[in-house]
Amino acid sequence: MAQTLRRLSEQDLAQLYLQTEAPLKLDALLQGQEKGDIAQIAVHDAMRSQTPDLALVSLSLCALIIARDFPRSLKDGPYGPVIRELAFMCEDNLLTVGRLWIDTVVNGILPDPKADKETILSIPDRLRVMTSIYMELRDALDDEDPSQALMFQAVNALYYQAESHSDLADIYVENLTAPKRKTQTTSRARDIPDQIPLPFELHRPQQGAEVVSFSLFRKR
Numbered sequence: 001m002a003q004t005l006r007r008l009s010e011q012d013l014a015q016l017y018l019q020t021e022a023p024l025k026l027d028a029l030l031q032g033q034e035k036g037d038i039a040q041i042a043v044h045d046a047m048r049s050q051t052p053d054l055a056l057v058s059l060s061l062c063a064l065i066i067a068r069d070f071p072r073s074l075k076d077g078p079y080g081p082v083i084r085e086l087a088f089m090c091e092d093n094l095l096t097v098g099r100l101w102i103d104t105v106v107n108g109i110l111p112d113p114k115a116d117k118e119t120i121l122s123i124p125d126r127l128r129v130m131t132s133i134y135m136e137l138r139d140a141l142d143d144e145d146p147s148q149a150l151m152f153q154a155v156n157a158l159y160y161q162a163e164s165h166s167d168l169a170d171i172y173v174e175n176l177t178a179p180k181r182k183t184q185t186t187s188r189a190r191d192i193p194d195q196i197p198l199p200f201e202l203h204r205p206q207q208g209a210e211v212v213s214f215s216l217f218r219k220r
Contacts, residue, residue: 008094012102016094019105022046022058023065029154030069043157052169053123057098059130059162060090066137066155071148079140086133093126121173127166134159 008016017023025046029039047058067075067087075083096119103109111120138159143152 008099008102012099012106013094015102015106016057016061016098019101020046020050020054020058020061023061026062026065026154026158029157030065030150032150040153040157043154044161047161047165050165052127052165052172053097053101053120055161055165056093056123056127056130056169057101059127059134059158059165060093060098062154062158063087063090063130066151066158070137070151071141074140079137082133082136082140086137089126089129089133093130097123097126121177124166124169124173127162127169131159131162131166134162 022043025034025039025042028034029043034042047055050058063086067083067090070079070083100111100116100119104111134155138152138155141148141152141155143149143156
């Protein structure tokens with residue numbers, strides 16, 4: 001029997017916005033509150049140390065802002081279907097992965113190893129779809145057009161993070177589905193892979209972005 005999806009309340013969405021932080025940084029970039037490399041770095045730093053499950057939630061929340069502010073001439077024209085696909089995809093991500101994440105972190109309801117496994121294992125593919133959509137939207141924008149430059153920076157940052165996290169998610173899935181060892185000869189110092197590096201054009205000294213330690217991929 002198919003599992004009934006519970007909609008997210010306004011309080012749930014508010015929690016996700018606060019937990020992810022990336023949508024707030026993205027909005028500051030698009031509104032011109034933060035400018036230049038600093039604005040892009042803030043978006044990257046909000047997601048680069050997240051695990052792929054939370055990054056998917058971040059990217060989906062950011063998609064709502066992109067859909068809201070994407071140039072109307074493109075949104076009402078040839079890229080309308082792409083924006084609608086993005087909105088549909090982000091809603092599905094939030095109702096599935098976002099719901100699991102908020103239930104676990106905020107409500108203390110752990111994912112069911114059997115019922116929720118399919119959703120958790122679908123995260124790499126969900127990230128790849130987001131990557132494809134963000135790439136298409138980025139390529140539609142002219143970064144030399146002053147009216148589109150901020151949106152180009154925003155979408156380009158999201159494209160980079162979606163692509164990087166989709167590769168990282170494959171590693172998480174591989175670790176999650178690997179057979180359990182009877183004996184463990186060595187211990188790992190940390191459960192989370194290294195932070196995703198910034199794009200080369202945004203290199204700068206590390207500023208100690210906080211690492212989110214919880215992950216739906218964690219074995220129980």
